Amino acid sequence: MTDTNEAGLARRSRLAALVGLALLMAAPFLGIYPVFMMKALCYAIFACAFNLLLGYTGLLSFGHAAYLGAAAYFTGWLVRSAGLSPDLGILAGTAGAGVLGLLVGLIAIRRQGIYFAMITLAMAQMIYFVWLQAPFTGGEDGLQGVPRGKLFGLISLENDLVMYFVVLAVFVAVFLAIIRIVHSPYGQILKAIRENEPRAVSLGYEVDRYKLLAFVLSTTLAGLAGSLKTLVLGFATLSDAHWSLSGEVVLMTLLGGMGTFAGPVLGAFTIIGLQNFLADRVGSWVTVIIGVIFVVCVVGFRRGFVGELLAWQRRRSQAPASK
Numbered sequence: 001m002t003d004t005n006e007a008g009l010a011r012r013s014r015l016a017a018l019v020g021l022a023l024l025m026a027a028p029f030l031g032i033y034p035v036f037m038m039k040a041l042c043y044a045i046f047a048c049a050f051n052l053l054l055g056y057t058g059l060l061s062f063g064h065a066a067y068l069g070a071a072a073y074f075t076g077w078l079v080r081s082a083g084l085s086p087d088l089g090i091l092a093g094t095a096g097a098g099v100l101g102l103l104v105g106l107i108a109i110r111r112q113g114i115y116f117a118m119i120t121l122a123m124a125q126m127i128y129f130v131w132l133q134a135p136f137t138g139g140e141d142g143l144q145g146v147p148r149g150k151l152f153g154l155i156s157l158e159n160d161l162v163m164y165f166v167v168l169a170v171f172v173a174v175f176l177a178i179i180r181i182v183h184s185p186y187g188q189i190l191k192a193i194r195e196n197e198p199r200a201v202s203l204g205y206e207v208d209r210y211k212l213l214a215f216v217l218s219t220t221l222a223g224l225a226g227s228l229k230t231l232v233l234g235f236a237t238l239s240d241a242h243w244s245l246s247g248e249v250v251l252m253t254l255l256g257g258m259g260t261f262a263g264p265v266l267g268a269f270t271i272i273g274l275q276n277f278l279a280d281r282v283g284s285w286v287t288v289i290i291g292v293i294f295v296v297c298v299v300g301f302r303r304g305f306v307g308e309l310l311a312w313q314r315r316r317s318q319a320p321a322s323k
Contacts, residue, residue, distance in 0.1 A: 034160040040272040041171045042229040047252040047264030048178055049221035055259035056182055057214040058194030060117045062246050063124025064222055069241025071097040071223030076143040076236040077136050086149045090227040097223020105215040109208055128241045142237030255297050257304030
């Protein structure tokens with residue numbers, strides 16, 4: 001009965017994923033502003049990358065915006081000033097974020113818990129100061145006028161609709177890649193480390209290596225989100241690397257459901273949607289409103305939207321078996 005229930009949940013999850021993909025594909029034709037959708041998808045990639053580290057490995061990073069911001073600046077400068085095509089710019093920015101994540105991870109991974117989180121925050125603030133002072137970033141003015149160019153030298157990305165489907169394709173690829181990683185033997189080891197690290201050590205696993213790889217994978221995907229965001233909006237600014245963005249991605253993950261696949265996506269769309277909808281109506285009060293929503297979520301929905309929904313489905317499917 002339990003196997004049947006789990007199979008039913010899996011089928012419903014796949015159906016929900018297909019419905020979600022259909023809605024995303026239809027969104028530009030339903031009158032939804034493509035640039036808003038592209039921005040939300042970029043942050044959804046960012047939140048999924050962060051969830052790979054926190055939700056499935058149990059590592060809380062307070063400096064993940066550093067990697068999104070680094071890739072944003074790398075890609076923006078290479079495309080605008082060095083004349084690289086957008087595909088090469090994205091690859092270079094993503095790789096740069098991964099290398100930066102490796103350097104930070106080699107230092108931070110030596111510690112656990114709050115000490116790990118504080119090291120990542122400290123390193124991110126150092127990186128933020130570099131972007132503030134570096135001449136090629138534009139300082140407080142940011143890196144402006146980044147062209148979208150032509151993908152592979154053939155497909156012009158100036159059209160919002162074309163750019164949207166490129167971003168959507170990248171998002172789907174990242175989403176499927178994370179599912180594959182989590183369901184792989186490597187992903188099962190990450191879950192074991194999250195649940196009981198001393199036991200994983202006693203079984204002979206070199207946990208620091210596994211955690212470092214998870215950290216680098218997460219920072220690389222965060223960089224991919226930053227590279228795409230720079231091409232979509234045409235600029236990179238200090239806000240892309242600010243500590244407040246690191247806090248926002250934590251909020252997105254917890255709000256949607258930490259340790260779930262769809263949770264960070266829903267959380268990202270919720271936060272970006274609220275910011276976009278409320279910014280012109282309530283001004284700076286949007287931060288207060290989002291804070292209140294977060295408190296209500298933590299108190300009433302501790303697993304997040306998707307986590308609570310999955311828990312409710314499991315309870316419902318197991319109820320007949322217990323009678």
